[in-house]
Amino acid sequence: MTAVPADPLIQVRELRTYFAAGRRGLLGPQRQVRAVDGLTFDIYRGETLGLVGESGCGKSTTGRTILQLVRATSGEIIYDGRDLCRISPREMRGMRRRLQIIFQDPSASLSSRMRVSQIVGDALQIHHLGTRQTRRKRVGELLEIVGLHPSHARRFPHEFSGGQRQRIGIARALAVNPEFIVCDEPISALDVSIRAQIINLLEDLQREFGLTYLFIAHDLSVVRHICTRVAVMYLGKFMELAPRDALYADPLHPYTRALMSAVPIPDPDIEDRRRRIILSGDVPTPLDPPSGCVFNTRCPLATERCRQEVPQWREMGPGHWVACHYAGTPREEDLPMGAA
């Protein structure tokens, strides 16, 4: 892999997205779900930044907030020198052409009543790109780019298999020549035997069109394959952020280690030898996150300090950031790595 020069396309600063969640009782305080709770990071031009974590950790909300599909509560999203949270709706409409998304479930994200030509061509029309004639030609090209046939344009989504539908979703995202695509669990809903096809396709497209991806996933082996850098998220916060090889060779946060040790490996000998870090309990509710380090209720290393004090976000190696009081201090031999 060639190193990606650190040229930020998007700079996210102190991003917070809270959702109102009703009151506790009739006169109780208004409660809030802190889906995204103070994220600061850059997305470099041409890279694939992975965003991993368990369901409900805020990874999808982060992606959607960057695209302004969800309004940020506070913070900045600087794209090309402009703060997407503060530009006018009109300006934002112009920006949307450059920022696209691929959804998890292609059966749910494609209208069943629209022909493929319309699904893929709609964005072209919205952004007044080309004439009807050139748009039709463009749709045909796009379908070929994603491995379908131009004649498929006349069909409806239900006439395709799951993998083909995801290709249509990708063609739709590509239609307006975006620079940046949020891939929100793009292969999780697909059959195992077609996942590799879609991963390879996304990689080919990135190379061909110089795309930048934010790749949201829960599968750490897929993320390792496709991403250049990876952020690990838990209850709305980043636990760790590092270049891919550094993260997988030397995960510093206990949560990252637990996630890695839980990844099933299709190899009986390895599975038999492995010691899993079993996290106690479940993810706490983001309505009432734990004090101190949000991970402390499940962390095998948690101390009193972790319950009191929010760990600092600090750089432990080149570009390797972590939020843990005890990162880098090998305390016990109780953190065996399943995958070295």
Add this chain to the structure above:
Amino acid sequence: MTAAEHLLQVWGLKTEFAGRHGTVVAVNGVDFYIDAGETVGLVGESGCGKSVTALSLMRLVPDPPGRIAGGSVQFKGRELLSLSKRAMRGLRGKEISMIFQDPLTSLNPMMRIERQMTEGIRLHLGGSRREARDRAIEMLRLVGIPQAERRIRDYPHQFSGGMRQRVVIAIALSCNPSLVLADEPTTALDVTIQAQILELIQKATNEINAAALLITHDLGVVAGACQRVLVMYAGSIVEEASRRDIFYNPRHPYTIGLLQSVPRIDRPRPERLLQIEGSPPDLARVPRGCPFHPRCRFATERCVVETPELRAVGSGHTVACHYDITREEVA
């Protein structure tokens, strides 16, 4: 091997669904067995017939449109397919129980856990309400639910996803079944919870000496949990082998392709993933000959016309492929 030796012996099981465009054969004549106390993995993609296989064993295929069209299911020497509905009801939940993928839909949201658990226990094991309650609490403890005496009064929505699946497992094991059919029991759960639940299923089935059929699309899940593995494709079993053989000496091009197409966290990262071309077939339009032939890079004219039968390629290792393909030839 005779049926009497195995806990479960399935011969030529065929299950069909009446569709608008003709009959869909979801399970196309599968043979397999499960021995007492062992865990067998049934691996395949969506629509390959793996869930319908489990439902057929339980005789829970919705009829109509579904129908078990043929075959034999011998369980402890009894033929389940000819059992009366009443006898079958007595068997379900007691001798054979099932764990479904989504605990939210397999629990009744309107009923306290206590009632959902004790109903089955009293029906199958008899005894007083008190005894059933004690048994239920014991099972909740076995599956690791803290404060079981208190939590048994809760409703399903008061549990998290992982805890709910524990409750489902507790219910499935509460009458000491000899066989548990677990259909994608961890697919709806997060990875960290998945590891807990898989370990729990193994521990708990061991504890009561139950056999398990673990149905999954994830080969990684099977590597840690099963003794034997069945690989299913388009309604047929295409390979059967010990856990070691499936992973270290796979012989069906589909199994080999699956193993090679998943990125692995423990291996050097390849520049590009090997991919299987095409999509799994619609069961209403299963290709002629070998069902995998349109996606197989080794397919010949013979594969198009002649359906391969399962044949032995090693001890306890069978494969439905005309050719002797090994992993080295694919790589």
